[in-house]
Amino acid sequence: MSFSESVHAKAIDLIRLAIDMTAEAGSGHPTSGASLAHLVTVLLFDHMRYDPAEPGRVDADRLILSEGHACPIIYAAAPDLGMKIGNGSEQRKATREEVMRLRAIDSPIDGHPNPAEGFPFFPAATGSLGQGLSVAAGLALAARMDGCRNRFFCLIGDGESREGQVWEAIDFLQDQNLRAVCPIFNCNRYGQTGEVSPMQSPEILIDKLVAAGYEVAEIDGHDPEEICSALGLHAERADGNEEEPVAIVARTIKGWGFPVAHGDGHHGKPVSGEDREKAHRELDETAKTVGARWTDGDLNLSAIPSADPPPKFATKAAPANLRDALRRFEQEAILEKGKLATRKAYGHALRALGHADARVVVLDGDVSNSTYSEIFKDDPDLRDRFFESRIAEQNMVSAAAGLATGGKHPFMSTFGKFTLRAYDQLEMALVGRANVKLVGSHCGVSLAADGPSQMGLVDAGFMRSLATAEIEPGKPLMVLLQPADAYAAYALTIAMGEYEGPCYMRTHRPDVPFLYDEDSTFRIRGHHVLAEGDSLLILAAGYMVHEAMGTLDRFRERDLNPTLVDLYSVPFDESAIADLARANGGRVLTVEDNYGGGIGSAVSDALTRLEVGCRIEQMHVRRIPKSGREPEEVMEYLGLSRGDILRTGLSMLSGSNAG
C-alpha cells in the first residue's frame, strides 16, 4: 500500500506543478497531463531503467510522449528526478523555477516535446499527433541491432489513435517482432472538441489491438498497482517469443484530481485565477481520498540492463565512384551499356555504403525493386539492416527518425510521389534534428506510362522550401539533390552518407546515358558546368539535364553558344551561378520536370538578391500530366521537349544582341 500512497502523492505533486506552469505560461494542457500523472509517475520514478541525468543512453529505457501536448506532466517530474536541461555549455539541472518558465522564448521547456531545444529526455519532437509509436519502433530496432535489452514506452492519446499511422506502427511492430515497445493508450475520453468517437473507446481499441495480435492489459490508469502489474506483464513478454506481446489500455480521467476541469471544454486550457485555487483545494481533497502519502524509498529506479558493450562501428570510406563500387562487386559490366538509371545507381551506392558503415540502415515501402534499395536488401551481409516498411510511408519516416535517434544512419526510399504522404512526419523529424535521408524515385515525368498518380511533381518545391531555412548556420534544413546520371547518383548517395543532416534525393525511372565518369566529383552545394558559353545560361537538374544537353548542338548550328549547368544541389553556390548569369548576358533559362518552386525559384531568388540584372524564363510542368507510353511524348504534352527548350531559348535570344 505504501507504494500506492507514494505514487498518488507524487502524481498529485506533478499535477499541481503542471497546473501552475501552464497557468504561468498562459497556455498549455494541464488536464491531458493529469490523465497521465500516475502512469508517468510509475514509469519515470520506478519502472524505467534509465539515468534521468543522461536519458539518451542507447541501452536505457525511453519514453516517447506521442500525445506531445501533455508534456507539462513530464516537465513537472524533471526537477525531482534531477534531469538535465539546456544544450551544450548551457546544460544545467532542472529546477522548479526553470520548469515554471514553460514556453518562454529563452527556455528549453518548449510548448511541445523537443530534445533539440534542450530537453533530452524526449527522444523525438512530437506534438503533431500519431507519430510516437513509429518513433518508438525505430528506437527499438536500433537498440536490438546494438544488442541492448531496453524497453520503450509510448503514451498515445485515445483521440490521437484515430490517426492511421498509429495502426501502421502497430503492424510494423508485429512484423518486426518489436516486443520491447510498450504501446500505452491513454483513454481519457475527451478530445479537443468533445468526446472521442466510440471507435476510439477503450472497448474498441482493445478489440483492434487484439485483432492485431496483442494481449491487452486493461487498467485503471490512476491505480498504481494496476499500472505496475501491466508494466510487469509487458516486461515479462518483452523477452519471450511464445505468447502475445503486450499493449496497455488505460482508462483515465482528463483533469484527474481537480473536478473543476473535468469533462468537455477543458482541453488545452490552463486553469487560471479562482479555478486554479479551487483546483489546488480539490487536489488536497483528492490526496486525502486516495490516501496519498510520500515515503522515501517506495519508488526506485532500476539499474540499466546490462548488455554487451555496444558494438564499435568502424567506418571506412566507400568506393568513391560508381565504377570502383561495381568493380568491387564484379558488376562492372553494367557500365558497358553506356547508360544506367539514377535509381539503380542509388541501389549500388547503398550497398557500398552499407559495407563501409555498419550504422547505415535502409527502409523501403514495398517498392524496393523500383527504388533499387533491393540491391542492399539482397546482399546477405546487409539484409539484416533492411527494414521492409510496406505500404505505409508515415510509419516509415517516423521510424527512421527513431532509428536516427538510436544512432543509426537511416536511408528511406519510395516513389517521390508517395513521399508526400509523410511530409508532416518528415518535418517533425527535422524539428527534432534527426539525421534522415529520403530518396524519392520515379520523380518528374520521365516515368511517363504510369501517369500523375505515380509522379513526383511537387516534391521539388516542398523540399526547396525547407532548403531555404537552416538547422544551424551553414547547415540547411534540407538538402535537395537531383542527380542527372548514375555516376552523380552514386556519388551523391555516398555524400549523403558522409553528411550529417537531412537530405532528399530525386531519382528517375529511365536508364539515361552517362554524362560523367569515375573522375567526376560531386558535393552538397555543388554544380557542374557541362558547357561554357556566353549567350544563354541554361540550368537544369535530373532527367532534364539530358533534354537540355540535346539542344546544345541545335543552338550551336545557329552560332549560339549557351552555357549549360547541371544544378544538382539546392542550396548551391549562388555567387558562382550569378557570375555565370552575368557572363551570359543575364539571360537565364531553367528547366525542370516538376511543378514550379524548385530550382527555377531557387535561381530567381538568388539572382534577385544578388541584384543580377537578368531575365529568367522557367520551364517546368504547368499542367497535370497524363500517361504516355514514352517519356518524349509526355515531355511534348507538357511543353518540355527538346524542341520546346530550343524554341524558348531562341525566343530569349531573339531581339537581344547575343550570339
Next chain:
Amino acid sequence: MSFSESVHAKAIDLIRLAIDMTAEAGSGHPTSGASLAHLVTVLLFDHMRYDPAEPGRVDADRLILSEGHACPIIYAAAPDLGMKIGNGSEQRKATREEVMRLRAIDSPIDGHPNPAEGFPFFPAATGSLGQGLSVAAGLALAARMDGCRNRFFCLIGDGESREGQVWEAIDFLQDQNLRAVCPIFNCNRYGQTGEVSPMQSPEILIDKLVAAGYEVAEIDGHDPEEICSALGLHAERADGNEEEPVAIVARTIKGWGFPVAHGDGHHGKPVSGEDREKAHRELDETAKTVGARWTDGDLNLSAIPSADPPPKFATKAAPANLRDALRRFEQEAILEKGKLATRKAYGHALRALGHADARVVVLDGDVSNSTYSEIFKDDPDLRDRFFESRIAEQNMVSAAAGLATGGKHPFMSTFGKFTLRAYDQLEMALVGRANVKLVGSHCGVSLAADGPSQMGLVDAGFMRSLATAEIEPGKPLMVLLQPADAYAAYALTIAMGEYEGPCYMRTHRPDVPFLYDEDSTFRIRGHHVLAEGDSLLILAAGYMVHEAMGTLDRFRERDLNPTLVDLYSVPFDESAIADLARANGGRVLTVEDNYGGGIGSAVSDALTRLEVGCRIEQMHVRRIPKSGREPEEVMEYLGLSRGDILRTGLSMLSGSNAG
C-alpha cells in the same frame, strides 16, 4: 449454374483483354486485374444499379478502384458495357480498339484511374494507394444528403490495406453510419516486392474489421455465387440499422486463370511474347475447368433505385462583407473591439456561405474550436452539413474529394501544420479535378506558444508550387490565399465559395486589428496597395502585413516613403506588381512568416520573367522556430520583428539614391 458459367466466361474475356492491352502498352498490371475479374464482372455486369453510358448520375451505384493500378480489368469491361469515354465533344463509345490504346498519350485510357482524362466511370483519380475508401465515404455522404439510396463499392488491395488511411476511413464510415459503402478487400497475397505481411492476411483483416464493428463476408473471390451472396448481404444491411454493416474479404489469385504469371515477381508486369500466348492457352484450359459459358440474359443490370427527385439547391448570394454577415446574425458587436482573428472570420463566413448555398459542407479534424469552423457546426440549420472527421487528416481530404464528386462544395479545416499529412491526398484530389477548399489555421509563427509542431511553415511553399501550374488555361491548380485581417478572411472565404477550383487559405491565431472595412473588396488574383510610395516596395501577406505596416511611420520619420502591398493571393497580377517594383526603384522586400518558396519566390519568379531590373530581399523564417509566450518574441527570435523589417529596408535604401 448458368449465372456462374456466364460470370466465368465474362471474367475470362476481361482477363484476356487486360493481358492484351497491357502487353500492347508495354506496362501495366494484368495480374492484379485478374484477381479482381470475377468481382468486377458481377459488380459491373449485374449487381450495380447504374447506367454505363452515364455513370456519374448522383443516384446510381458507383465503384471506386482504390487499388488503381488494377484498372485494366475495368477498362476491359468498357466496350461490352457501352461505356462512354473521352471528354466533351470527343465523347464516344468505348471500343476494343480504344481500350487497346491504354496509356497512349492521346488516349483517355490512362495508366491509372482518372475521370478527368475521359473515363467518367471512375469517380476519382486513384493510384496512390489507400485513398479510395475515404472517397467512397464522401460520395456516400453526398448521396445521403440528396436522399439517394445508391451504394458504393470500393475495391482495396491487401497490401494497400497497410495504409493507415484505410482504417481512418473504416472508423469514419462507422462514425457516420455509412452502410451504403461496401469495402471489398482483395486478398491476392502478393504485393509489389513479395508476399504481403501476415498483418494484411485475410484472417487478420477480418479480425480488424470485426473489431471495428463490421460483419465480414469471407469469400472465394473467384466464386460467382459467393460474390453474389456477399453483395446481397451488404445490400440487405445497407438499408437497415440493427445489425452490423458488411465488409467483404475476398481470397483471390493474382493472375487467376493463367498460372504462367502466378506467384511472386509478376506485379506490374505485362505478360509478353511467348508468355502471352501461353497465358491465353492457359485461359482456354481454365475456361474448360470452371465451365465458362456465356449465356445472354444471365447477367443483368438492375434499375437505378428510385429516389425523390434530387433537391434543387437554389443558391443566393452570401452577405458581401463581414459586417453585413455579422449583422444578419446579430453579432455586429464583435466588430467593436476593432480586431478579430482571420480564423474567426473564416468561421463567420462559413456560416454565411452555408446559409446561401446548400451544397456547402464542412469537415474538420477535431479542431473546430480552433479553426472556428464550429460557427458553422453550432448553427442548428447547418450542423447536418458538418462532418466531424476527427484526428485523421488523410481521410478528411479524400472524403472531401468524394463529396465534391457528389456535387457538394466541401470546405475542410485543420491547423496548417496538419494539412501536410494529407498532401498526397490533396494532390490526388487535384489530379481528379475535385473542387475542394482547404483552410489551414494557426499558420506561420504568430501562434507562438505552442511551438513548431503546430506551425504552418512549409504549407505556403507547397501550395505556391501547385499554384505555378494550371488545371486549364487561366485556372490555377491551386489558389493560395493569405488574408491579413478579418474582413479579408471573410471576403476571401466567400470568394472561394463562389469559385470553381481548388484553394488553400492560411489563417492565423491572434486577433489582429482591422486593415479593411465593409467597402473593401477582395478577389482571387487580387492584392491591395496599403501605402503608395516610391522608395521601396514591401510585399507581405497574412499576419506579416501588420508587422510591415508597423514600420511605415518609422520609414517616414526618415523621409523614406515605402509602398506596402498586401499580396493576399497567389497567383497575382504580375504586371501590376512589376509596375510597382519599377515605381520603387526596383527595390523589393518580401516579408512572410513561413519558410521560403512562398510569396517571395512568387515575386522573384514574376519579376525576373518580366525582366524588371530589381533587387529583392526576402524575409522569411530561416531557422526552426521554438515556443515563445508572445508572437513578438518569436518574431524577434526569427529575425522577423518590426525592427528587423525596418533594418532590412533601410539597408536596401542606404547606398541607393532613394528617399
